Amino acid sequence: MGHCPCFGRKNKGTKSKNDDNKDEKPPLNLNKSSVKINEKLEQKLDLSVTEDDDHAQSNAVTFSYRELATATNNFRKESFIGEGGFGSVHKGKLRSGQIVAVKQLNHSGLQGDKEFLVEVLLLSLLRHPNLVNLIGYCAEGEQRLLVYEFMPFGSLECRLHDLKPHLQPLDWNTRMKIAAGATKGLNFLHNEANPPVIYRDLKSSNILLDEGFHPKLSDFGLAKFGPNDDRSHVSTRVMGTHGYCAPEYASTGKLTMKSDVYTFGVVLLELITGRRPLDMTRGDEKYMLVDWARSMLKDDKNFVGLADPLLKGQFSEHSLGKAMEVALMCVRDDAHSRPSMTEVVHAMNYLTSRRYDPNADCGKDRCVAEGEGQMENPRELHENLEETSLLNRIQDRQRAVAEAKMWGETWRDKRRQQTQNVTG
The missing domain is CATH 1.10.510.10 (Transferase(Phosphotransferase) domain 1)
Structure with a gap:
C-alpha cells in the first residue's frame, strides 16, 4: 500500500477531480455561503486578536482560488501528494517562492464548513513549534482550501x-x-x-x-x-x-x-x-x-x-x-x-x-x-552551560515528582494484580 510523502495515505490510482477540467479557468464567483464564512472568520479573528498579538493577526492570510490554482498548476495530478480527512492535498509554490501544501475540501467527505472554520480559527490564533503552521485559507464560491507550510519529511x-x-x-x-x-x-x-x-x-x-x-x-x-x-x-x-x-x-x-x-x-x-x-x-x-x-x-x-x-x-x-x-x-x-x-x-x-x-x-x-x-565542542559547552544549568534547576524537581508518581503507579498496579491473583 502506498503512502503520501506528506499528509497520510496516498491512493496511487486516485485521479484529482480537477484533472478532467485542467484547462478550465477557476471560478471567481462568490456565493452567500463563502461570504458568510469570510465574515465569520474576520469577526472571530478581530475579537480574538489583541494589539499585542501580531503573530496571530499576520497568520490569517486569505488567498483567492485563482492564486492557489496557479500555485498548484491547476491541481493537476503531478502536484497531488495525498488524501487527508479534509480532502486532497497538493504541493504548490506561491508567488513569493514559498513551497506549500494546499488542502482542498472534498464536498462528499465527512468534514465541511464547520471543520474548516475550526481549523482556520485555531491555527490562526495558536502558534507552537509542535503545531503545523497555517499560512492561509481560501473561502471563495464553493471552494474551501487550507494552505500550510510544506513538510518535506512526510507523516x-x-x-x-x-x-x-x-x-x-x-x-x-x-x-x-x-x-x-x-x-x-x-x-x-x-x-x-x-x-x-x-x-x-x-x-x-x-x-x-x-x-x-x-x-x-x-x-x-x-x-x-x-x-x-x-x-x-x-x-x-x-x-x-x-x-x-x-x-x-x-x-x-x-x-x-x-x-x-x-x-x-x-x-x-x-x-x-x-x-x-x-x-x-x-x-x-x-x-x-x-x-x-x-x-x-x-x-x-x-x-x-x-x-x-x-x-x-x-x-x-x-x-x-x-x-x-x-x-x-x-x-x-x-x-x-x-x-x-x-x-x-x-x-x-x-x-x-x-x-x-x-x-x-x-x-x-x-x-x-x-x-x-x-565529545562536545568547548565553545558550545561554555555557551550552553548557563542555560542548561537553569533548565536543570527548573526541571529536575518536576521531573523527579512526575517520574516517582508514574513509576509508583506501575508498582501499585503490579501489587494490586498480585493480591487479586492470591485472593482469587
Whole structure:
C-alpha cells in the first residue's frame, strides 16, 4: 500500500477531480455561503486578536482560488501528494517562492464548513513549534482550501508503515524524540490555549515531520474546546479513527483531555512496536494493538518482543520498558487513572534524555544520559552551560515528582494484580 510523502495515505490510482477540467479557468464567483464564512472568520479573528498579538493577526492570510490554482498548476495530478480527512492535498509554490501544501475540501467527505472554520480559527490564533503552521485559507464560491507550510519529511505513518525501499527505519532515539514533541504540542493545547483545546484526532498520519524529524500536529478540523471549570467533559458526536479512540469517548461521546492522553498512548505503542493500531490481517486476539500489547505484557519476559523488528535490537531494554510503562498508563480504560499530559511530557523528557548509544561502553543496555560519553565542542559547552544549568534547576524537581508518581503507579498496579491473583 502506498503512502503520501506528506499528509497520510496516498491512493496511487486516485485521479484529482480537477484533472478532467485542467484547462478550465477557476471560478471567481462568490456565493452567500463563502461570504458568510469570510465574515465569520474576520469577526472571530478581530475579537480574538489583541494589539499585542501580531503573530496571530499576520497568520490569517486569505488567498483567492485563482492564486492557489496557479500555485498548484491547476491541481493537476503531478502536484497531488495525498488524501487527508479534509480532502486532497497538493504541493504548490506561491508567488513569493514559498513551497506549500494546499488542502482542498472534498464536498462528499465527512468534514465541511464547520471543520474548516475550526481549523482556520485555531491555527490562526495558536502558534507552537509542535503545531503545523497555517499560512492561509481560501473561502471563495464553493471552494474551501487550507494552505500550510510544506513538510518535506512526510507523516509519521509514512515513516513507520509500508516503508519505501529508499527510506531508512526510524531509530529508537528519533522515535522517542517524535513522541516527546507530540506531547509538547498536546500539552500546549491543554494548558496554554484559553479555553483549553482537545485535539481529538491524534494519529500517526496527523503527525508531520520537519527537518531533523521535528514533529508537528496537523488536521485540527475535529478539535473541540475543552470543558469549563464547572464541567467535567464535552459531549459531542463520536468522530475519529478506530483503534485510536478512547473507550469512554467511543461509547458515550464524552470528550475530555484524558481522551487525548489515550490516543497518545496508542501512538507511543505504534512507535515502539511498528504495528498499526488496527490490523485486520492479524488474528482475532492480535488485530487491536492495545489488546495485543496488554496480552504480551502479562508475562514480564515478553516485553522485549514488543519492539519493532526494524529496530534490529538497537535500543535500551531499560528505556523500552519505561516507554511501555508510559504507554500502558496512557491507555488505561479508566480515564481518571491516566496521567495528565503534563506528567506525560515529563516522562517523555526523561526517556529522550536517556539516549541509546550503540558505541557507548555502558554495559548491556548501552544507555547513557544525553551528553555522557560524547565529545562536545568547548565553545558550545561554555555557551550552553548557563542555560542548561537553569533548565536543570527548573526541571529536575518536576521531573523527579512526575517520574516517582508514574513509576509508583506501575508498582501499585503490579501489587494490586498480585493480591487479586492470591485472593482469587
